[in-house]
Amino acid sequence: MAADTSVWPDLSGRLIEDDSGRRHVLPVRIYFEDTDFSGLVYHASYVRFCERGRSDFLRLHGNDHRALIDGAGGREPAAFVVRRMTLEFLKPARIDEVLEVTTRVREMTAATLVLEQVVTRGPDRLFEAVVTVVLVSQAGKVLRIAEGLRRVLGGKG
Amino acid sequence: MAADTSVWPDLSGRLIEDDSGRRHVLPVRIYFEDTDFSGLVYHASYVRFCERGRSDFLRLHGNDHRALIDGAGGREPAAFVVRRMTLEFLKPARIDEVLEVTTRVREMTAATLVLEQVVTRGPDRLFEAVVTVVLVSQAGKVLRIAEGLRRVLGGKG
Amino acid sequence: MAADTSVWPDLSGRLIEDDSGRRHVLPVRIYFEDTDFSGLVYHASYVRFCERGRSDFLRLHGNDHRALIDGAGGREPAAFVVRRMTLEFLKPARIDEVLEVTTRVREMTAATLVLEQVVTRGPDRLFEAVVTVVLVSQAGKVLRIAEGLRRVLGGKG
Amino acid sequence: MAADTSVWPDLSGRLIEDDSGRRHVLPVRIYFEDTDFSGLVYHASYVRFCERGRSDFLRLHGNDHRALIDGAGGREPAAFVVRRMTLEFLKPARIDEVLEVTTRVREMTAATLVLEQVVTRGPDRLFEAVVTVVLVSQAGKVLRIAEGLRRVLGGKG
Numbered sequence: 291m292a293a294d295t296s297v298w299p300d301l302s303g304r305l306i307e308d309d310s311g312r313r314h315v316l317p318v319r320i321y322f323e324d325t326d327f328s329g330l331v332y333h334a335s336y337v338r339f340c341e342r343g344r345s346d347f348l349r350l351h352g353n354d355h356r357a358l359i360d361g362a363g364g365r366e367p368a369a370f371v372v373r374r375m376t377l378e379f380l381k382p383a384r385i386d387e388v389l390e391v392t393t394r395v396r397e398m399t400a401a402t403l404v405l406e407q408v409v410t411r412g413p414d415r416l417f418e419a420v421v422t423v424v425l426v427s428q429a430g431k432v433l434r435i436a437e438g439l440r441r442v443l444g445g446k447g
Numbered sequence: 448m449a450a451d452t453s454v455w456p457d458l459s460g461r462l463i464e465d466d467s468g469r470r471h472v473l474p475v476r477i478y479f480e481d482t483d484f485s486g487l488v489y490h491a492s493y494v495r496f497c498e499r500g501r502s503d504f505l506r507l508h509g510n511d512h513r514a515l516i517d518g519a520g521g522r523e524p525a526a527f528v529v530r531r532m533t534l535e536f537l538k539p540a541r542i543d544e545v546l547e548v549t550t551r552v553r554e555m556t557a558a559t560l561v562l563e564q565v566v567t568r569g570p571d572r573l574f575e576a577v578v579t580v581v582l583v584s585q586a587g588k589v590l591r592i593a594e595g596l597r598r599v600l601g602g603k604g
Numbered sequence: 605m606a607a608d609t610s611v612w613p614d615l616s617g618r619l620i621e622d623d624s625g626r627r628h629v630l631p632v633r634i635y636f637e638d639t640d641f642s643g644l645v646y647h648a649s650y651v652r653f654c655e656r657g658r659s660d661f662l663r664l665h666g667n668d669h670r671a672l673i674d675g676a677g678g679r680e681p682a683a684f685v686v687r688r689m690t691l692e693f694l695k696p697a698r699i700d701e702v703l704e705v706t707t708r709v710r711e712m713t714a715a716t717l718v719l720e721q722v723v724t725r726g727p728d729r730l731f732e733a734v735v736t737v738v739l740v741s742q743a744g745k746v747l748r749i750a751e752g753l754r755r756v757l758g759g760k761g
Numbered sequence: 762m763a764a765d766t767s768v769w770p771d772l773s774g775r776l777i778e779d780d781s782g783r784r785h786v787l788p789v790r791i792y793f794e795d796t797d798f799s800g801l802v803y804h805a806s807y808v809r810f811c812e813r814g815r816s817d818f819l820r821l822h823g824n825d826h827r828a829l830i831d832g833a834g835g836r837e838p839a840a841f842v843v844r845r846m847t848l849e850f851l852k853p854a855r856i857d858e859v860l861e862v863t864t865r866v867r868e869m870t871a872a873t874l875v876l877e878q879v880v881t882r883g884p885d886r887l888f889e890a891v892v893t894v895v896l897v898s899q900a901g902k903v904l905r906i907a908e909g910l911r912r913v914l915g916g917k918g
Contacts, residue, residue: 297788298771298788298859299771300769300770300771300772301771301788301790301859302790317768317769317772319772319773319813319817321809321812321813321816322483322484322485322489322812322816322826323483323489323491323809323812323813325483325484326479326480326482326483326484327479327482327483327484327485327486327487327541327542327669327673328479328484328673328683328685329484329486330484332479332480333651333655333685333686334480334648334651334652334655337647337648337651338648338792338794341647341648341792341793341794342790342792342794345792345793345857346790349857354856354857355641355793355856355857356855356856356857359641359642369642371642371647371693372647372693373692373693374690374691374692374693375689375690375691376688376689376690376691377688377689377690377691378687378688379685379686379687379688382744384484384827385484385825385826385827386816386820386825386826386827388769388772430696454631455614455631455702456614457612457613457614457615458614458631458633458702459633474611474612474615476615476616476656476660478652478655478656478659479655479659479669480652480655480656484826484830485830485840485842490808490812490842490843491805491808491809491812494804494805494808495635495637495805498635498636498637498804498805499633499635499637502635502636502700503633506700511699511700512636512699512700512798513698513699513700516798516799526799528799528804528850529804529850530849530850531847531848531849531850532846532847532848533845533846533847533848534845534846534847534848535844535845536842536843536844536845539901541670542668542669542670543659543663543668543669543670545612545615587853636797636798636799636803637797637803637805639797639798640793640794640796640797640798641793641796641797641798641799641800641801641855641856642793642798643798643800644798646793646794648794698798699798
């Protein structure tokens with residue numbers, strides 16, 4: 291997929307590291323599909339936006355879903371699965387707007403990754419989530435997150 | 448799943464056979480998720496409603512997706528896949544309304560099933576679709592539709 | 605919509621009141637649209653299922669979204685809006701399964717309604733949510749929940 | 762929103778004009794939400810992708826949905842509405858892939874716009890659609906498409 295990166299360089303958002311820490315930022319455009327009859331963005335759309343943010347956060351750290359589930363690198367086939375979410379809906383968003391999903395690692399244990407995700411529109415915070423994910427094998431067993439991936443996610447890559 | 452049928456008898460809609468022919472009718476409630484900021488039902492929602500109709504149409508004829516994909520009855524694992532759709536959007540629908548998706552067989556060949564699907568609200572036709580589906584093996588090969596299923600779908604069961 | 609109720613009596617689920625308290629139960633069938641490539645139900649689908657449950661819970665208490673937003677009964681046009689959700693994903697669900705969404709009032713203040721929602725498959729708890737909703741006017745102002753509705757929701761109707 | 766364009770220059774895709782004509786190209790990443798339990802992209806997802814393509818095609822021609830529905834420029838509040846779609850599903854797509862939605866004007870009359878949309882993955886054509894849209898006022902009346910917009914869409918801007 292090297293070609294796609296050169297044609298659409300920002301498609302997976304960007305990893306940023308500066309004074310406010312290491313984070314991933316993904317832009318999200320609001321389309322018809324994301325809104326509801328109230329005229330605003332449908333509340334479950336933010337859950338989808340966060341999943342896009344987590345997917346591209348992992349992708350830019352060298353892991354895509356297909357590689358995980360195919361068991362690339364001799365590892366057991368696996369997928370990251372959401373275990374817990376706490377969601378705060380702060381302000382509404384509307385059609386045509388451009389939002390940004392920012393994803394950071396809050397906490398990591400051998401098997402668990404806790405992420406903080408914020409959706410903003412310019413200076414406004416619209417939505418906040420704390421998301422606990424675990425790596426689960428196809429048989430449903432919780433797996434240790436590989437040392438290499440943990441180091442990279444922890445910003446020590 | 449026999450229990451569910453007794454608790455929620457209409458959950459998969461109903462097969463009807465009378466003077467206007469053999470058909471399947473599934474009620475669909477319009478929720479927030481189905482609408483968009485225009486205040487009306489989002490156009491792609493009708494495509495989802497039709498898929499629900501086709502799934503329950505097959506289910507009431509004795510076939511669910513899991514049985515097909517697990518290769519039940521000694522058959523090759525397979526799934527019905529949409530090849531072609533023609534969609535007409537006639538009138539809008541709104542939140543809280545109850546629509547009905549009616550599905551009929553228009554045409555059947557050894558490998559192809561052409562269905563007519565109409566979405567109505569009381570006497571009003573809101574949406575019409577003609578949908579061509581084929582049965583495809585997990586390797587991607589088009590399969591013959593089993594004689595028994597064809598007989599049943601054709602109303603000769 | 606009286607006609608629809610007689611044709612599809614269970615379409616909005618059922619209000620139940622017995623030893624384990626007053627609650628609303630809505631059956632949900634798992635279709636293609638609810639699953640993802642992992643073979644399981646997509647995590648954000650549960651958020652949609654809960655919204656269906658809340659909508660029908662309110663409907664069976666005499667309030668639909670259109671009446672609220674049209675300002676029926678001389679009230680200011682308004683809509684229930686989600687402010688906070690805590691979600692626990694306990695066990696996976698799969699295509700063709702029948703789940704039940706159970707909704708209860710946990711807490712009510714003048715302007716806030718806290719609901720408990722559980723998704724089950726037979727005896728198994730798959731998903732739990734605690735959802736805080738507020739009634740918001742079209743101008744974005746938080747409104748008091750009308751005394752009548754509060755009494756009904758509180759089981760004193 | 763000028764700022765967003767400078768930060769994420771490709772977010773709305775690109776207008777291209779060369780030997781194979783004038784067209785709009787939008788990249789689409791496949792996320793969990795777009796797939797179903799078959800392991801492939803859910804068929805209705807292509808309908809959503811096409812709507813994103815049409816929205817950004819109009820946006821890069823100077824029209825967004827909010828301007829239309831707010832009646833900007835002294836025009837009657839309006840929205841483009843889909844009247845007819847013909848869809849061909851040619852090849853499947855999978856999680857993590859990058860597709861491109863290409864949109865062209867096939868035909869224009871005073872009130873109707875017929876668009877051709879193709880979804881590709883590198884050299885492979887996965888999906889084709891012919892989509893008829895009309896401009897409809899909030900009262901539901903079909904409107905003439907403004908001369909300026911017609912000229913621009915027709916590539917004579």
